[in-house]
Amino acid sequence: xxxxxxxxxxxxxxxxxxxxxxxxxxxxxxxxxxxxxxxxxxxxxxxxxxxxxxxxxxxxxxxxxxxxxxxxxxxxxxxxxxxxxxxxxxxxxxxxxxxxxxxxxxxxxxxxxxxxxxxxxxxxxxxxxxxxxxxxxxx
Ligand code: HEM
Numbered sequence: 627x628x629x630x631x632x633x634x635x636x637x638x639x640x641x642x643x644x645x646x647x648x649x650x651x652x653x654x655x656x657x658x659x660x661x662x663x664x665x666x667x668x669x670x671x672x673x674x675x676x677x678x679x680x681x682x683x684x685x686x687x688x689x690x691x692x693x694x695x696x697x698x699x700x701x702x703x704x705x706x707x708x709x710x711x712x713x714x715x716x717x718x719x720x721x722x723x724x725x726x727x728x729x730x731x732x733x734x735x736x737x738x739x740x741x742x743x744x745x746x747x748x749x750x751x752x753x754x755x756x757x758x759x760x761x762x763x764x765x
Contacts, residue, residue, distance in 0.1 A: 632699045641699065644692040651685045652726060679737060680748040682730045687747070689726055
């Protein structure tokens with residue numbers, strides 16, 4: 627049975643689970659997001675947006691738990707890699723983390739811009755970080 631914690635030569639079960647849970651959740655969100663884009667306004671679309679937001683805030687929580695786990699646990703050593711390889715993988719990892727953090731946060735700003743509140747897991751109201759944006763339509 628694999629160790630829960632990481633070591634010098636393994637990520638450990640918990641880190642692997644975090645990895646795949648975040649990957650699958652984000653792919654599901656993209657799939658539902660793209661579907662939302664093509665749906666006409668309806669109560670079904672409203673429901674889907676509601677669940678999209680709950681799921682999106684869950685993803686942020688899981689990402690922060692994952693980061694906390696990463697910082698407090700050993701990960702496999704990269705000593706055998708070349709300098710360029712190490713720097714390249716560091717930059718790509720940082721960019722990927724930024725991307726998965728910015729993605730749900732931009733969804734939250736989209737919600738505030740539309741004048742709605744963001745509820746963490748659909749339960750806890752988060753403070754609004756921007757005001758509603760009123761769009762002028764030339765029709
Ligand atoms: C990893 C997390 C997330 C991913 C991958 C994601 C992805 C997407 C995608 C692909 C769209 C369609 C964009 C378009 O219309 O072109 C979308 C729309 C949207 N998302 Fe997210 N989203 C995430 C998290 C969130 C969160 C946390 C919120 C709010 C709490 C949110 C709120 C919205 C809203 C309001 C829309 C517009 C729906 C509409 O009116 O068509 N998203 N999202």
